[in-house]
Amino acid sequence: MADRRTKTIRTDTLARVEGEGAMRVRIEAGKVTEVALDIYEPPRFFEAFLRGRDFAEAIDITSRICGICPVAYQMSAVTAMESLCGVEVGGQLRALRRLLYCGEWIESHALHIFMLHAPDFLGYAGAVEMAADHPEIVENALRLKKAGNEVMRVVGGREIHPINLRVGGLHRVPRKAELATLVEGLERAREIALGAVTLTATLDFPDYTQDFELVALKQPGEYPIDRGRVVSDSGLDIGPGEYPEHFVESHVAWSNALHSQRTDGSTYVVGPLARFATSYDELTPLAREAAAGVGLTSPEHNPFRSIVVRSVELVHAVDEALGLIAAYEEPDAPALEVSPRAGVGHGVSEAPRGLLYHRYEIDDDGKILDAVIVPPTSQNQTAIEADLRGVVERSLDLPDGDLSIRCEQTIRNYDPCISCATHFLKLEIERV
Amino acid sequence: MAAAVAAGAAGADVEVVEYEGEPIELVEMIGATPELWIVDAVCSGAQAGSLHRLDAAAGRLPATLFGVSTHRIGLADALELARALGRLPPSVVVHGIEGRNFEPGRTLSAPVARAADRLAGILLDELAGRAPAPADAAGPPPGAPRSG
Numbered sequence: 126m127a128d129r130r131t132k133t134i135r136t137d138t139l140a141r142v143e144g145e146g147a148m149r150v151r152i153e154a155g156k157v158t159e160v161a162l163d164i165y166e167p168p169r170f171f172e173a174f175l176r177g178r179d180f181a182e183a184i185d186i187t188s189r190i191c192g193i194c195p196v197a198y199q200m201s202a203v204t205a206m207e208s209l210c211g212v213e214v215g216g217q218l219r220a221l222r223r224l225l226y227c228g229e230w231i232e233s234h235a236l237h238i239f240m241l242h243a244p245d246f247l248g249y250a251g252a253v254e255m256a257a258d259h260p261e262i263v264e265n266a267l268r269l270k271k272a273g274n275e276v277m278r279v280v281g282g283r284e285i286h287p288i289n290l291r292v293g294g295l296h297r298v299p300r301k302a303e304l305a306t307l308v309e310g311l312e313r314a315r316e317i318a319l320g321a322v323t324l325t326a327t328l329d330f331p332d333y334t335q336d337f338e339l340v341a342l343k344q345p346g347e348y349p350i351d352r353g354r355v356v357s358d359s360g361l362d363i364g365p366g367e368y369p370e371h372f373v374e375s376h377v378a379w380s381n382a383l384h385s386q387r388t389d390g391s392t393y394v395v396g397p398l399a400r401f402a403t404s405y406d407e408l409t410p411l412a413r414e415a416a417a418g419v420g421l422t423s424p425e426h427n428p429f430r431s432i433v434v435r436s437v438e439l440v441h442a443v444d445e446a447l448g449l450i451a452a453y454e455e456p457d458a459p460a461l462e463v464s465p466r467a468g469v470g471h472g473v474s475e476a477p478r479g480l481l482y483h484r485y486e487i488d489d490d491g492k493i494l495d496a497v498i499v500p501p502t503s504q505n506q507t508a509i510e511a512d513l514r515g516v517v518e519r520s521l522d523l524p525d526g527d528l529s530i531r532c533e534q535t536i537r538n539y540d541p542c543i544s545c546a547t548h549f550l551k552l553e554i555e556r557v
Numbered sequence: 558m559a560a561a562v563a564a565g566a567a568g569a570d571v572e573v574v575e576y577e578g579e580p581i582e583l584v585e586m587i588g589a590t591p592e593l594w595i596v597d598a599v600c601s602g603a604q605a606g607s608l609h610r611l612d613a614a615a616g617r618l619p620a621t622l623f624g625v626s627t628h629r630i631g632l633a634d635a636l637e638l639a640r641a642l643g644r645l646p647p648s649v650v651v652h653g654i655e656g657r658n659f660e661p662g663r664t665l666s667a668p669v670a671r672a673a674d675r676l677a678g679i680l681l682d683e684l685a686g687r688a689p690a691p692a693d694a695a696g697p698p699p700g701a702p703r704s705g
Contacts, residue, residue: 271582
């Protein structure tokens with residue numbers, strides 16, 4: 126009989142992680158001795174690519190980093206450039222940007238909840254296999270994605286890599302009648318989102334909690350999406366410009382991606398659980414009601430229940446989008462005038478999967494001299510590895526196949542943005 | 558290419574849609590059409606500009622041919638979702654043009670541009686006479702299903 130006390134688990138194929146990577150877990154004598162997640166990270170390439178470009182180009186260039194959260198990159202870029210140039214976009218221009226961001230949250234959360242993560246909990250290899258038995262889940266996901274994509278098309282000019290944002294505002298503001306065409310789809314989406322909260326709350330969740338610091342943006346009176354101070358459930362409260370003093374990236378030998386930690390070396394988490402913990406009161410009443418209806422309370426420390434929190438955020442995003450549309454008045458001009466000036470600017474926003482930080486240095490001509498981009502996935506890397514260790518330690522009795530699936534599911538809790546061209550994670554199980 | 562086909566097929570019972578959104582949206586866009594042709598870039602390792610003809614109704618397409626994004630459901634999976642939901646038309650042919658440049662900011666290469674013109678002509682000829690399309694220029698990509 127094989128000795129089950131010592132084994133190496135390497136993930137060979139991890140579908141639905143939205144990227145490529147490799148995972149290695151080594152177990153010796155019944156103890157987890159090594160956990161390593163090897164990830165490619167394209168933001169490194171883009172940081173170099175941005176040097177020498179015009180400051181106005183950062184929006185369109187960085188949006189190519191991610192195909193499902195381009196608005197997040199655009200928003201962190203524009204707020205960095207605008208703060209650097211002494212401009213703050215408010216009023217209806219800001220409302221339009223926030224509406225665009227809601228559209229991205231809707232389609233990103235819908236894709237993740239229904240197509241990427243739900244199959245894990247329901248015991249399917251993927252959305253295609255799940256569709257055969259649960260067509261209604263996939264149909265609802267399609268309707269939600271369509272509603273989110275329509276918002277991005279109308280406000281952003283295009284569903285993928287929107288083209289309407291610019292430093293100072295937008296290139297074109299939509300007519301009130303154009304936004305009105307979104308209402309029917311969003312109202313239907315809101316009902317579907319409420320159903321998603323109910324559905325996800327019934328899933329079978331592993332009994333696992335983590336106690337990492339939860340970091341998110343906070344903006345009084347609003348659920349954090351497009352701006353705010355950087356706060357945590359441990360009392361952190363800083364402006365975007367202070368981010369580098371409190372968070373540090375480091376390279377690990379087993380991964381192309383940088384890992385982020387607090388400057389004291391501690392691990393932190395960004396994303397829905399962090400936002401839910403620090404800004405629960407800012408959710409719309411309907412979203413809070415949906416959470417309460419399924420017994421979801423803040424804070425939530427089980428990362429597997431992030432799918433329920435994302436569903437609540439989905440309700441919020443649709444609800445807020447409808448509110449923004451109802452209150453919309455066409456602004457007089459699509460953008461403020463912005464002139465570049467030499468200096469350093471910091472921009473933060475909440476991508477669907479967590480806090481996204483940008484830092485740029487430009488010269489008086491607006492040429493980018495330096496760029497730093499810290500995506501939410503790299504900030505969650507250390508926590509992901511810690512979760513893998515914890516989950517494996519608690520699941521050693523599972524057969525290898527089930528343990529592999531549990532590891533994949535653990536990674537997908539974070540909806541990591543692991544961009545690449547080949548769309549699979551390498552995982553294999555080896556018994557030693 | 559879409560414009561060329563649309564212009565050449567004017568008057569025919571054909572709808573030409575130029576779409577740059579997410580493949581998953583195709584599941585909704587298919588509607589009740591009985592016959593669907595899809596033209597897309599592929600990456601199989603074949604010579605740039607090679608043409609591929611794949612019968613998606615007959616079976617699942619190789620996902621790796623179209624796997625250029627990690628944040629979206631790709632074309633192969635989108636068609637499988639349509640099949641699982643009972644929405645896949647009886648006839649679905651995917652015409653792939655082997656690409657060369659996939660990096661951001663790169664322009665269409667000459668072989669791919671020529672292939673696009675050639676494929677437009679093939680499609681218009683097929684519409685005009687419903688004649689079978691010619692064989693692939695470089696043979697089928699590895700593992701790719703062939704039309705019946």
